[in-house]
Structures are given as C-alpha cells and as structure tokens.
Amino acid sequence: FFSVLMLLLLTACSGESTGNEGSTTEQTDEKISAKFGVISYLTGAGAAYGEAITQGLKLAQSEINENGEVNIELVIEDSAGEAEQALSASQKLMSDDSTLAIIGPTLSTEFFAVAPEADLNGITIMGTSTTAEGIPEIGDYVFRNAIPEALAIPTAMEKAIERTGAKKVAMIYGNDDVLTQSGFDTMKKTAEEMGLEILTIETFQKGQSDYNAQLTKIKNTNPDLILASALYNEGAVIMDQARKMGIEVPFVGGNGFNSPQVIEIAGDAANGLIVATPWFGESDEQKVVEFNEKYEAAYGKRPDQFAAQAYDALYIYADALKRAGEADRELFHEALAETKDFEGLLGNFSFDEIGDVVMDVKVVEIKDGKFIEFE
Ligand code: 1QQ
Numbered sequence: 001f002f003s004v005l006m007l008l009l010l011t012a013c014s015g016e017s018t019g020n021e022g023s024t025t026e027q028t029d030e031k032i033s034a035k036f037g038v039i040s041y042l043t044g045a046g047a048a049y050g051e052a053i054t055q056g057l058k059l060a061q062s063e064i065n066e067n068g069e070v071n072i073e074l075v076i077e078d079s080a081g082e083a084e085q086a087l088s089a090s091q092k093l094m095s096d097d098s099t100l101a102i103i104g105p106t107l108s109t110e111f112f113a114v115a116p117e118a119d120l121n122g123i124t125i126m127g128t129s130t131t132a133e134g135i136p137e138i139g140d141y142v143f144r145n146a147i148p149e150a151l152a153i154p155t156a157m158e159k160a161i162e163r164t165g166a167k168k169v170a171m172i173y174g175n176d177d178v179l180t181q182s183g184f185d186t187m188k189k190t191a192e193e194m195g196l197e198i199l200t201i202e203t204f205q206k207g208q209s210d211y212n213a214q215l216t217k218i219k220n221t222n223p224d225l226i227l228a229s230a231l232y233n234e235g236a237v238i239m240d241q242a243r244k245m246g247i248e249v250p251f252v253g254g255n256g257f258n259s260p261q262v263i264e265i266a267g268d269a270a271n272g273l274i275v276a277t278p279w280f281g282e283s284d285e286q287k288v289v290e291f292n293e294k295y296e297a298a299y300g301k302r303p304d305q306f307a308a309q310a311y312d313a314l315y316i317y318a319d320a321l322k323r324a325g326e327a328d329r330e331l332f333h334e335a336l337a338e339t340k341d342f343e344g345l346l347g348n349f350s351f352d353e354i355g356d357v358v359m360d361v362k363v364v365e366i367k368d369g370k371f372i373e374f375e
Contacts, residue, residue: 033071034100034327036317036360037079037093039086039114041106042078044205045233048104048261050078053128055299056310058105064318068202072318079105086110087117094121100327101125101336103313108132108229115142124333128313131255133183138354141333142356149179151253152276152361153186157227159363159374160252160274161194164226168197172214173229175203183229183254183280192228199223208234211241219247231256243269250274250365258305263369269351271364273375278346279305280362282372290347312344363373 038057041050054076061072075096079091086105093099094117101124105111111130118125119139127135128142131152135144160166169191174180191198199221202214215238218226226242228235228251235257242251243266250272251257258277263270281292283300291311295303303311320336321327340350350358365374 002226009329010365027177027298031069032069032325032327033073033259034321034332035075035096035098035314036072036314037090037096037102038074038076039079039089039093039098039102039104039106039110040076041081041110042076043082044082046081046107046231048232049129050081052259052304052306053104053106053310055295056128056303056307057314058308059295059298060234060311060314060318061229063136064314068323070318072321073312075099079107079110081107081110083110083113084242085346087113088113090118094118094123098327099162100122100332101317101322103128103310103317106130108135108182109177111135112178113136113370115139118142122329122333124329124336126336127311128310130179131253132179133185140355143336143351145316145349145357145359146255146280146309147179147276147357147359147361149183151357153183153252153254154190156252156274156276156363157187157190157194159251161196161226164225164250166196166250168199168221168226169225170199170202170218170221170223171213171227172202172204172218174231174234176205177231180229180231180254180256183256184227187227187229189255203329204230204234204238206231206234209237210236212245215242215245218242219245223249225249225253228252229254229256233239233265236262236270239273239370240266240269248272259373260302260304264365270300270366271368274363275365276361276363277305277371278359278361279308280364280371280373282370287345312346312349316342316349360374 040054108130113129115125115138119141124141131148131149168369246334253275257275270339324331324335342349363374365369
C-alpha cells in the first residue's frame with residue numbers, strides 16, 4: 001500500500017524527474033530534482049585533476065542535497081584525458097533525456113570535442129577547469145567558471161616581471177594539447193607586448209620523460225625567467241630536471257601547474273613556480289578555512305584549485321536550477337546564463353554575455369613546498 005501511495009505522490013508532484021532512484025527522502029511539493037552528467041579525467045597521467053574535480057562536486061552535492069531545496073544526482077563518467085573517450089561519455093549522457101546539463105570534461109582538448117555537440121543538442125555544458133582561448137565562444141549553451149589563460153597568464157607575468165625585473169625569457173610548451181598550446185600563445189603575445197626578449201622557444205609532447213635537449217638549450221641562453229605551458233605531469237618533471245641541471249630562475253606557469261601534484265612530483269624543484277589562480281588555500285577567510293576542513297574530513301587531503309572550482313560550479317548549477325523552477329533544459333539554460341554576483345567559495349562570480357568568467361584572480365608562488373601568496 002505504502003509504495004502505491006508513494007508512486008501516486010510522485011506522479012502528482014511532477015511529470016519531469018521520476019528517475020531519481022536511490023532517493024528515499026520524502027518528496028515535498030517544492031523540491032526540484034535534477035540529474036547532471038559529469039565527464040572527468042579520472043584515470044591516466046592527469047587523473048589528479050579529475051579526482052579533485054569530482055571530490056569538489058560530491059562535497060557540494062552532499063551539502064546541497066542536505067539543505068533540501070533541490071536534489072541533485074550526479075552521473076560521473078571517466079574520460080581518461082582523451083578527447084574521443086570524453087565524446088563517447090558525453091553521447092551516453094546526452095542520450096539520457098533526464099540529463100539536465102553537463103559538467104566537464106576536464107581538459108580543453110576534450111572540451112572542444114564535446115561542447116559543440118552538447119550545444120547542438122541544446123544541452124548546457126560548463127567547464128570547471130577549461131582555460132584555453134575560445135571555450136565559451138563554442139556556442140550559446142557553453143559556459144565555464146575557470147579563469148581563462150588569456151587573463152591568468154598576463155596577470156602572473158606582469159607581477160613576476162615587476163618583482164624579478166626579468167628582461168630575457170625562455171619558453172617551453174606542449175604542442176600537442178589545446179590548453180598548453182593556447183597558454184603558450186598567450187605567453188608569447190604577452191612577452192612581446194611587454195617588450196621582453198624571447199631567447200628560445202622549446203616544445204615537448206605529452207608523456208615525454210626526458211627534457212635534456214630542451215633544457216640544455218634553455219640553459220645556454222641564460223634566461224632571467226622561464227615561461228612554461230604544461231599539464232602537471234610534464235611540468236613537474238621539467239622543473240625537476242631543470243633544477244638538477246642548475247637552472248635556478250623562476251618559472252611562470254599556466255593553469256596546468258595549479259595542482260599540488262607539481263609539488264608532489266618535483267619536491268623542492270617546484271620552488272620558484274609562479275602561477276595565477278582564483279584559489280588561495282592558505283587564506284584565513286572563514287569560508288576557505290571551513291571548506292578546507294570539510295574537504296579534508298571527507299577525503300583525507302587538502303583541496304586544490306580544481307576541487308574549489310568544481311565545488312563552486314555545482315552551487316552555480318544548483319542556484320540556476322532553483323531560479324529555473326523545474327528541471328527543464330531550456331529554463332535551466334536561461335537561468336544559468338543570468339548568473340550574476342554569485343557569492344561562491346572563490347568570491348564574486350558572474351557570467352559575461354558569452355558565458356565566460358567575470359571574477360578576480362590572484363598570483364601565487366611555490367615556496368618551501370607550498371603555494372603562498374606572491375607579493
Ligand atoms: C585546460 C586546463 C587544464 C590544466 C585542466 C586540468 O586548464 O585543459 O584547459
């Protein structure tokens with residue numbers, strides 16, 4: 001009898017979202033349920049990015065659901081950092097009519113494969129870590145809450161140059177990844193605009209383990225500073241090998257370096273890395289301290305930038321869902337696009353008219369094995 005009653009109640013509540021199996025809590029009239037698809041880099045060389053992102057999402061999910069206004073289900077798929085796998089994961093998610101919107105994938109390389117199709121299908125998609133040039137421009141349904149390299153890198157470079165007085169720079173970047181290529185383009189343009197002398201430009205590929213040839217050339221040009229655009233695995237090894245060769249100058253890195261994995265892999269060799277980020281984990285701001293504590297209690301480690309951005313992203317989605325009033329793809333899209341002055345963990349957040357980020361960025365450096373504020 002009870003289950004029949006529940007069924008009647010559910011059908012009476014809404015014709016929309018009856019697919020929330022696993023939800024045993026009582027339904028109230030106002031409660032909106034929604035299913036979000038997540039595509040994340042969970043296995044392979046850059047899996048720490050995806051691990052942080054999904055942990056940030058899950059922490060936010062449990063808080064949001066506990067709060068009771070909306071109920072969010074996350075369906076998480078692994079992309080392994082591969083564009084093709086990300087695409088098939090997204091097709092699986094999109095073919096489910098009850099998927100309201102998508103979060104991810106992790107890498108810009110993957111995102112450029114997935115987002116055009118989501119856009120074509122009228123499914124909102126938001127990157128929480130995708131910082132290459134041109135992401136929100138993919139289409140009307142495409143958003144991100146990660147700071148674009150075009151904004152982050154010049155901020156980091158200006159501060160680094162101002163403080164070190166560097167005039168001559170060497171550059172190194174991965175030329176087989178959308179983000180590392182885009183970060184390099186921004187670094188080069190910024191260096192030219194700042195009147196810096198570019199001594200040499202070196203390239204590498206994903207998974208490379210020996211940078212001796214590139215670093216020898218860089219060392220011989222005697223730069224004041226190195227500009228590096230890399231994901232954490234390659235970036236950390238580059239720094240490690242550079243220090244072992246006696247290259248002591250600071251590095252300015254792109255978003256790939258915003259992972260504690262750089263310190264984990266390179267150890268002391270990571271000291272002297274300068275990078276821009278909206279996240280400062282050592283902050284004594286109440287909301288940051290609380291987030292650190294909750295995250296550490298849940299996952300046994302400190303959160304990083306990627307966890308923080310994903311955490312905010314789900315709150316931004318939940319906020320849009322509330323304003324949409326129901327789990328409808330069109331209403332959700334409209335509500336999300338109107339996100340303005342959202343107060344998140346990372347501060348005040350709005351979308352601009354194309355779905356790109358409007359928020360502040362900080363510059364941090366690695367010193368004594370920690371990301372500290374770069375004054
Ligand atoms: C991108 C990035 C990466 C560092 C995400 C993990 O910024 O691919 O756009």
